[in-house]
Amino acid sequence: MWPIIKITYREMISKRIFTITVLMSLAFLLLFGVATWFAAREIRETMGAVSGDAMMMKGFFSTQLLGMGLYFGSIIAALLAILSSVGSIASEIESHQIDTWLARAMPRRQYMLGKFLGLASMLILYTAMLYLGLIAINQWVGGGEMAVQLRATQVMTGLGYFLLLPVILVCVSLLMSSMTTTVTGGIFLIILYGISFIGGFVEQLGSLIHQESLVQIGIVSSLIFPTDSLFRLSMLSLFEAVDNPLSFASQGIFGTSSPPSAAMLYYTLGYGLVALLIAIRIFQRRDV
Template identity: 45%
Template sequence: MWTIAKLSFKEILYKRIFLIALIMTLAYLLLYGIATHYAGASSLKTLYEIDPAQKAAMSVQFKIVGSQLLSMGLYFANFIIGLLTILATVGSIAGNIESHQIDPILTRPIRRLDFLLGRFLGYGILLMVYTLFFFLSIILVNHLFGGPLQADLSTINIFKASLVFACVPFIVISPALFFSSIVSTINSGIILIVLYGMSFIGGFVEQLGNILHNIALINIGIVSSLLFPADNLFRYMNTLLAGSSATPFDPASLFYGSGSPSALMLVYCAVYVLLILLLGVRTFARRDI
């Protein structure tokens, strides 16, 4: 299993898609840093120009805006991580079968269970490290260049949120391995991208339903989160990051803000990943290659 994990680690590391993703990640961080710098500089100029009696109230408003700016950066980072994970893992089994690269591997004394779990661990560990790097980089950019818009975050909240955010790739890898074991690379990619998009739209609809007190919209969001809980996991992370300053139903947080998910969502995500992974193991074990 660990041999396959190492091979998977090297495989994704040598793929051009991962190199391109790293370059585009740095480009995204640069763009986000420039935007944060100018937004912070403009806010600082405003603080110098307004009446001293209004500075305290304005500082509080800037903290709220800074928190939303940070959430926006993390939202698109989460989207990039999800797409990278899909592109990197969607052909992990189907692609090897189609190219017959899996034949010499399975002729050796390696169980299919070990092969699939090795893929899961190899991809998961590398993408988890990449996710943590992305998360901490955005936090660092916000603190270095945010100025008055610097989000008010505690170390313990950053630590808790980083652990949750690091789990995001596993929500995608497990279904990717399952679908890759039953359909072709292109078909499994289409299915995952649609599910991923449904997850984010469902999160938006659920937030809108909470604001409007519309049960139907809330139920639609809940169903989408059960089918693919990527967005709910992100919103729970954002709630942990914001801590007591979270504003669950702020209209500005419809897409990327904190929301209503509870700690039970972590339990559901863990069970979801394990069940889908077990389905993938069972399906792959029965597949005729």
Template identity: 55%
Template sequence: MWTIAKLTWREILSKRIFHITLFMSFAFLLFYAIATYIAAQEATEQTGGQAVSSDFFLAQTFFATQILGVGLYFAAFVTALLAILSSVGSIAGEIESHQIDTLLARPLHRRTIVLGKFAGLGSLLILYSICLFLGVLAINQWLGGEILRFEMSALQVIKALAVFVLPPLLLIAVALLFSSITTTINGGIILIILYGISFIGGFVEQMGVLMNKTSMINIGIISSLLFPLDSLFRKMTVYLFDTAGDPISFATQGLFGSLSTPSNAMLVYAALYGITALWLSIRRFSSRDV
């Protein structure tokens, strides 16, 4: 399995899409750093660097968390796209090009091939996710000044990071399932649509909580059950923006926060979702005639 994982690493690192993603990730971090610095300077000049009232403090906290939230949201988006593009053709693409014949000719169980690809892709995406998450966080803390800098403990960061790396693993597991069932293009389209449904449903649910509309909340819950990607992002923001004694504070609200807290059961559901998808991909690939 680890040999397949090493080969998967080499394959992904040699692809142009990975090089482009690294370059664009650096460009994103640079742009985010410039925008954060300018926003902090403008806010400091307008307020004189002092919070004059409790209302201003709440507004400042809200603004700070939203600046950090939008950076993490785009980081999650880039990570998800890299996970989809790098894994959706990992089996189907090799079947179409007959490159997988060299692996199947060896005394390897097909389960080993699927698990090896998952281990290789997963470890690479975890490393990429950690770097991107810490990069956004470091930029916000170093360049945000007193206005945009958000006070958080090491435990908050660790808990948020642990949840942040789960979506790419979930995407890889589901992508391997689609890759063992259908072609690369079809699997990619289905996965991107599921990704879109998840985040649109999440935004609808946030609006439903704000407007107290049960039907809109139910739409978000159904989309989370269909594909629990947005729930993981919302759970990450709750962990990151959590404050002692006030888990759902004003600071966690907004477009890139969470007006409703995903339960811990959703984390278990997401884990079982990914494990089931990986198990089905092994079953499907093992019985597939290539």
């Protein structure tokens, strides 16, 4: 299994999509840092007084900006997870590169698990660096004006949920890769992620305006593809101690005014596990 993991590392690093994503992520972090610096300077110049209203506005802008950065960071991580793993099995079957490994009498289960561990570990490392990079920029560049007051436990708990997103996507991507072609699987997964993406917005909007029908639509979309709920859990954990009733990051579009339940977390974990087990089952029976 370890040789498969090492080769998966090499293949992922050599892919142009990975290099482009890393470079664009650095550009994204730079842009986020510049925006945070200018926002902190503007707040310092216009809201210098330490009054109750000024403190509430500072808290609002700081949590909103960090929540927005983390939200788009989760989108980047999700797209990288989909594009880098959806062809991991299908492309090798199409090019017959997989024949070399299967000719060694390696169990197909080990081959699939090696692919999963290689992809998941690499994406976990990338996602953790992106998440911690955004937090570090907020804390160091934001200064006293834009830095959100966070405890280490909040950061690590939020990170744990944040890292589950690419892992679940890799599980489902491997399922699609074992069933269909790279292009078909990629399109299908991006559409599913879009459903979860839009459903999350609809659910938060419905909760804010007290429209139960919109909340139910969001819940159904989460059951279809439960990735957005992981981001909401991450933000809920990260901003749990932010004393700011106006914070949209803990209660709005970039956070959660309709918190996912513990049952949803277990459902999401089960969703990924079942997808991986079905992928192994299909790959074992597939004629390559």
